[in-house]
Amino acid sequence: MSRKSRRLARGRPRRTVTRTRRDEGQWAVGGQVPLNDAEQIKADDDGLNVRAQIEEIYSEQGWASIEKTDLRNRFRWWGLYTQRRPGIDGGKTATLDIADLEDEYFMLRVRVDGGRLSTEQLRTIADVSTEFARDTADISDRQNIQLHWIRVEDLPEIWRRLEGVGLTTGESAGDTPRVILGSPLAGIAADEVLDGTPASTALRDLLLANPEYSNLPRKFTTAVSGLHEVAHEIQDVAFIGVDHPEHGPGFDVWVGGGLSTNPMLAVRLGAWVPSEDVPEVWAGIVSVFRDHGYRRVRTRARLKFLVADWGAQRFRDVLETEYLGRTLADGPGPTRMARPRDHVGVQPQKNGLNAIGAAPTAGRSSGTQLRAVADAAEAAGSHRVRPTPMQKLVVLDVDDDHVAPLTGEFDRIGLAVEPSPWRRSTMACTGIEYCNYGLVETKHRAAQLITELEQSLAGIAGGLGTPISIHLNGCPNSCARIQVADIGLKGMRVAAPNGEIVDGFQAHLDGFQVHLGGSLGFDAGMGRKLRGHKVLSSDLHDYVTRVVTHYLRERLSDETFATWVGSADEQKLR
Numbered sequence: 001m002s003r004k005s006r007r008l009a010r011g012r013p014r015r016t017v018t019r020t021r022r023d024e025g026q027w028a029v030g031g032q033v034p035l036n037d038a039e040q041i042k043a044d045d046d047g048l049n050v051r052a053q054i055e056e057i058y059s060e061q062g063w064a065s066i067e068k069t070d071l072r073n074r075f076r077w078w079g080l081y082t083q084r085r086p087g088i089d090g091g092k093t094a095t096l097d098i099a100d101l102e103d104e105y106f107m108l109r110v111r112v113d114g115g116r117l118s119t120e121q122l123r124t125i126a127d128v129s130t131e132f133a134r135d136t137a138d139i140s141d142r143q144n145i146q147l148h149w150i151r152v153e154d155l156p157e158i159w160r161r162l163e164g165v166g167l168t169t170g171e172s173a174g175d176t177p178r179v180i181l182g183s184p185l186a187g188i189a190a191d192e193v194l195d196g197t198p199a200s201t202a203l204r205d206l207l208l209a210n211p212e213y214s215n216l217p218r219k220f221t222t223a224v225s226g227l228h229e230v231a232h233e234i235q236d237v238a239f240i241g242v243d244h245p246e247h248g249p250g251f252d253v254w255v256g257g258g259l260s261t262n263p264m265l266a267v268r269l270g271a272w273v274p275s276e277d278v279p280e281v282w283a284g285i286v287s288v289f290r291d292h293g294y295r296r297v298r299t300r301a302r303l304k305f306l307v308a309d310w311g312a313q314r315f316r317d318v319l320e321t322e323y324l325g326r327t328l329a330d331g332p333g334p335t336r337m338a339r340p341r342d343h344v345g346v347q348p349q350k351n352g353l354n355a356i357g358a359a360p361t362a363g364r365s366s367g368t369q370l371r372a373v374a375d376a377a378e379a380a381g382s383h384r385v386r387p388t389p390m391q392k393l394v395v396l397d398v399d400d401d402h403v404a405p406l407t408g409e410f411d412r413i414g415l416a417v418e419p420s421p422w423r424r425s426t427m428a429c430t431g432i433e434y435c436n437y438g439l440v441e442t443k444h445r446a447a448q449l450i451t452e453l454e455q456s457l458a459g460i461a462g463g464l465g466t467p468i469s470i471h472l473n474g475c476p477n478s479c480a481r482i483q484v485a486d487i488g489l490k491g492m493r494v495a496a497p498n499g500e501i502v503d504g505f506q507a508h509l510d511g512f513q514v515h516l517g518g519s520l521g522f523d524a525g526m527g528r529k530l531r532g533h534k535v536l537s538s539d540l541h542d543y544v545t546r547v548v549t550h551y552l553r554e555r556l557s558d559e560t561f562a563t564w565v566g567s568a569d570e571q572k573l574r
């Protein structure tokens with residue numbers, strides 16, 4: 001079938017309607033007439049169909065043959081973003097045409113649902129990285145692994161290898177159901193309410209390559225976990241383990257979380273769902289989003305805006321009456337989790353084995369390092385590795401005799417099982433190095449900051465208590481979750497302090513706007529923004545040292561950084 005006839009065959013039935021001024025482009029209100037370019041491109045052809053174009057035409061004929069609407073839109077349905085051309089400074093991000101900004105290479109995102117990876121799968125990713133991606137491999141805070149420098153010519157072979165071991169890049173980007181977050185310790189944690197793996201696996205089978213869900217208003221993020229450590233508070237939908245007094249273990253349902261430039265925490269629907277019903281309820285919720293989500297303006301097209309306008313009760317009513325045809329059981333909310341959420345260190349499993357969590361530097365890894373992890377895990381008798389939502393790596397199923405050798409091997413390959421608090425709790429997004437939206441450099445700055453803090457604050461590390469999280473973002477999009485970090489750093493261009501003029505204009509340098517005291521967990525909340533406060537990237541170490549020193553001097557006995565920030569004198573935070 002030709003591409004054109006496929007487009008015609010696949011199109012949903014369209015209704016021509018007169019829209020009211022107040023409608024926001026919801027299909028359920030005004031029909032499916034596309035209201036902007038992004039909606040038109042999706043209506044013209046499902047993003048999933050670009051796979052055939054890539055394999056049959058673009059990989060054969062090369063970069064110049066790629067249709068621009070495919071390149072900058074539908075390619076995302078297969079986890080592909082064009083990568084930023086090296087050497088373009090952040091001041092040009094918003095002014096250059098995308099054609100001048102992007103390079104002829106791609107970032108390719110491998111989705112790892114629930115973080116479930118075998119050592120064979122990890123080694124395959126490592127091989128792809130070293131052969132096709134210049135040895136790049138970043139662990140994202142959504143448990144994905146991101147490769148750079150990918151050429152369109154290599155995609156068929158890359159997909160053949162990844163899919164040969166059960167991996168996919170499908171719907172790891174685009175207006176689709178993205179990777180399902182899950183506990184790295186699912187099924188083995190002594191304190192989990194229930195194992196989220198069966199529900200997560202069934203959900204993955206339901207959503208992948210399903211045209212029912214491949215044209216959503218925007219991306220749709222999901223978490224399923226029997227514990228509370230997968231950032232469920234900022235997902236579009238989350239199923240979180242709770243023990244129901246009558247029905248037993250099941251999931252509490254949350255909707256409408258998300259960060260970016262308009263951050264909102266998810267709300268509970270107050271509904272309890274047994275594990276086997278998760279796919280049905282998820283399908284109902286994503287269908288509410290598909291049909292009622294706002295499509296007129298892209299910046300309002302996330303589920304959080306609909307939930308904020310409707311409220312949890314109306315959302316649940318629509319879900320139950322229009323999509324499920326039944327009422328859900330009421331249920332309790334999660335209880336406070338008693339241990340750190342980052343899975344670093346040696347953690348006993350409930351079957352007598354151990355999970356060993358290690359910290360790459362701000363999520364940066366490499367194919368070489370991932371292959372070494374796979375080898376080390378197998379030498380320790382394990383075949384299971386988990387990337388985490390905190391940009392960490394965990395090897396499962398290690399017996400007591402192999403804990404010390406594996407820890408030593410991790411040290412040798414640059415992964416710390418007992419990291420400093422700064423290495424443990426610093427995350428960074430991709431930033432200007434590869435990202436077309438980036439305004440400032442993040443990964444290298446984060447690595448440098450960690451080293452600086454390890455040296456200058458070595459004396460206080462032991463007295464810190466809970467590590468202070470530092471998250472660096474290259475732009476306001478908040479891929480590294482700045483609003484819910486202790487110290488959240490939003491990349492921006494900052495006027496040079498000495499008034500330097502370049503080409504007749506005030507010079508600008510890399511810098512950050514600061515959010516302080518944000519958190520996830522039982523006391524989740526957005527960080528405090530200080531009006532007009534910006535820090536040059538070059539001053540970051542001095543700034544963090546100053547604020548942390550004030551905290552250590554002034555905190556009450558067991559006061560966390562976030563609590564202290566809430567009541568601290570503003571001068572102590574600048």
Ligand code: SF4
Nearest residue numbers: 429435438474475479
């Ligand atoms: Fe790119 Fe901005 Fe996301 Fe960082 S926060 S990865 S710079 S879009």
